[in-house]
Amino acid sequence: MSGRINAAGGVLWRRGDSGALEVAVVHRPRYDDWSLPKGKLHRGETTCAAAVREVAEETGFRAVLGAHLSRVAYTVPAGDKVVDYFAARAVSGAFAVNDEVDALRWLGVADAAPVLTHPADRGVLARFTAVGPDATTVLLVRHAHAGKKELWAGPDDERPLSKTGERQTRALTRLLPLFHPDRVHAVPKLRCTATVAPLAGLLGLSLTTEPALAEPSHKRHPARAAARLLAIAAAGGTPVVCSQGGVIPDVVAELSRGTDVPTDSRCRKGSVWVLSFTKGRKPRLVGAHYLAP
Template sequence: MKPILAAGAVLWRRAAEVEIAVVHRPRYGDWTLPKGKLDDGESRYAAAVREVAEETGFRCALGRSLGLVSYAVDGVPKSVDYFAARVVDGEFTVNDEVDKLEWLTPTAAAARLTYDHDRAVLATFCEHGPETTTLLLVRHGHAGRKDKWPGPDDERPLSKTGRVEAKALAKLIPLFGPDRVHSAPKTRCVQTVQRVAERLRVEVRMEPRLVESAPLDKAMGRLQEIVSESGTAVVCSQGGVIPDLVRGLAEDSSVDVGEAHSRKGSMWVLSFVGERMVGALYIRQATNT
């Protein structure tokens, strides 16, 4: 039996205090967090943003992963990926699935929610509070073989596969609400995030300390400087340094990053409270993930 795949979010905003969106579904008579099934070929990240918009009327920016919830619906296994999601703009209107939306404090929202698994997701969200800092650490896309490129390696461009990966990343990355773009000064790195920069109408900031030949302590220091700035940054670098950076950031935290993979065209969603990393999500590829 094919499992049901879905995605949702703890949608939050700051008024006088942090408020959580809780929705009422008349079909089921329940109060829940916004969520819904993935469309064919849709990523869980795109599905979470789309479902929030469809059920609540609000456009959102994704933050850290809040984990996977699994249960059965009429005997069919269902899994829901949840994310923190900050309101960008919008307004609630009654729709086919939701007839009421309430903005509640986390404590009041937990009391209103119908299901224990929703309360568990909300509790995970509350562990670090809503306003964590997100860093999107991207490895450049495929750029062909080094020994087949006649020019300087710094100028080696993306291959056809790499351009496809860059196009996919340009759809994925904006779901997390970035506001600035950084890149190691390699043509293939800059090309990987150029579309994102153009969409944001910002320049790509060159980061010579983030090339794989730079001393690791210098690269780590620069990455921490970027994290300390407000907003959400995109940083594109190379496979020879990204795993070490991820492991280094995780050393003083309780976050398990495993083998710290860094596939070409992949992305790490790293979440911080101050300088401490509190979450790490590896996205192996930008499509169908």
């Protein structure tokens, strides 16, 4: 019986000795094609983890994820295949012939496009060019599950994570390092700081509090949350920002206004919006991808 097959991959890139941008294309002898590295998810694996693993298995390079580039869907004999592609910066490693790939070529983007066998891969590469390899990616997290407000007798700011929330936090602490975050921000409420504090500790980062991204402030000053997130993006790098359900959908909608980036109001507890921006003092949203908890 056919069904959906989930897969993930990446546009693996680096700066060559001259500083020029290069991307990796791989040859698969089984299909006799040149493609971008990709492969099927293992059971229980996230798309992000699968993208990093598949890039490593096929190319030999450890990669750091950046912007989500594209979701490609097509039909294979076993069912409908859906592949999520991310920008993937090579940080270490070297290619060696393996069971799936017998050759790898580092090429400039213009040279790589005609080498790729499949039009869908060329489309992903075009999207990579449009987003840019050095886009700033902000990981906008909704705090993990904290139980029911009416069952907590203490101050709402001090409502702790539930057992489900603790599991979600552990999952986030495994997921978010795949993007190599360099800053961690959170609304000054225990359920928000507790969601990302383990990540900050793991990475040796301090935690910056963000009152402008809290629900009470957002209700009083609706424009400030989006402005603050843009300021965080303007500082560059890969920040993690933990906020609340009454803020995130409004901010994502505001940031996407006037762009061609599709977004929606999804915002479950423990979820992440991968938001990518142009670099500079006035960043503009160029990519948005929702990761369910």
